[in-house]
Amino acid sequence: MPDFAAPVERLIDELKHLPGIGQKTAQRLAFYLLRIPAEDALGLADAIRDAKEKIRTCSVCHNITDSDPCLYCTGANRNKRTICVVEEPHNILAIEKTRMFSGMYHVLGGALSPLQGRGPDQLNIKSLIERLKGGGVEEIIVATNPTAEGEATAIYISKLLKPLGVRVTRIGVGIPVGADLEYADEVTMLKAMEGRREL
Numbered sequence: 001m002p003d004f005a006a007p008v009e010r011l012i013d014e015l016k017h018l019p020g021i022g023q024k025t026a027q028r029l030a031f032y033l034l035r036i037p038a039e040d041a042l043g044l045a046d047a048i049r050d051a052k053e054k055i056r057t058c059s060v061c062h063n064i065t066d067s068d069p070c071l072y073c074t075g076a077n078r079n080k081r082t083i084c085v086v087e088e089p090h091n092i093l094a095i096e097k098t099r100m101f102s103g104m105y106h107v108l109g110g111a112l113s114p115l116q117g118r119g120p121d122q123l124n125i126k127s128l129i130e131r132l133k134g135g136g137v138e139e140i141i142v143a144t145n146p147t148a149e150g151e152a153t154a155i156y157i158s159k160l161l162k163p164l165g166v167r168v169t170r171i172g173v174g175i176p177v178g179a180d181l182e183y184a185d186e187v188t189m190l191k192a193m194e195g196r197r198e199l
Contacts, residue, residue, distance in 0.1 A: 008034070060131070062107040062124045064089045072105050079103040084141040085128065085157060087111050087150065091181040095143065098190040103141070106131065111149035112156060120156065128157075132164055139167040141196055146177045158199035169196040 004012070008030055015026035033041045057063070058070035065071070072078060072092070082103030086092055087110055095101050108123045131137065142157055144150035158168045172195025175184055184192070 061105045062089075062109060062127070063092060063105060077102060080136060081138040082141065083128070083131065083137055083139075084143050086143050086181070087145055087153070091143065091145075094181045094184050094189050095193065097186045098193055100190055100193055103139075108144070108153065111144055111147070111153040113149045123153070125157065125160070129160065129164070132161070132166055137166055139169060141169050141171065141193075142199060143171045143181065143192075145180055146175050154199060162199075168199045170199045171196045 003009070011030045011033065012023070012026045015021055015029050016023065018026075021029070033044070054066045055064050056066070056068060058065045058068055058073060060069045060073040063070045063072060079102050082101075083106050084095060084101060084103055085106045085108060086095070087108050089107050092105050092107070095105075106124065106128050108125065108128075110118050110123060112118060112120065112123070128140075132140075140157070140161055142154040144153045154170055158170075161168050171192040175181065175188060175192045181189070
């Protein structure tokens with residue numbers, strides 16, 4: 001016999017799919033959503049639906065966007081000679097918080113991870129090479145996470161791009177090894193960008 005009414009059980013089960021949400025947290029969130037005014041709960045549901053229906057991937061940099069190309073790719077004040085390569089779209093926010101980088105971005109969609117079945121063909125590496133063929137790009141900043149997978153990805157990208165005559169740098173000190181860019185504060189991210197080095 002279920003502990004709760006079927007709609008509440010379904011809500012709890014759906015909330016458990018979110019990262020870091022276990023049974024108890026899912027129950028607390030479900031009962032919170034039941035307590036708040038209907039317009040607030042339905043506003044959340046509408047925001048989720050709206051995001052799923054309108055958000056897509058930028059055809060140039062692979063960032064998430066509601067317009068294609070995205071605001072970074074069409075920005076008049078963006079430096080088109082520098083491309084910062086990141087693993088995931090949310091990594092861009094950590095770099096943008098520094099207010100020091102005004103170049104372009106390229107989202108790989110993850111890092112090389114043979115154990116998880118993610119090789120070069122599963123990442124947005126070919127489109128990065130295509131972006132370089134047009135000329136004008138002078139530097140690629142590899143800002144993958146300082147994990148084993150992120151480092152392997154950085155080295156792989158460096159070996160691919162250096163023969164093309166473009167400068168390839170890696171973000172420097174400031175980000176602890178094993179950490180995720182999403183959790184870096186502005187000062188740490190600023191130091192990492194300033195201390196980038198050749199690969």
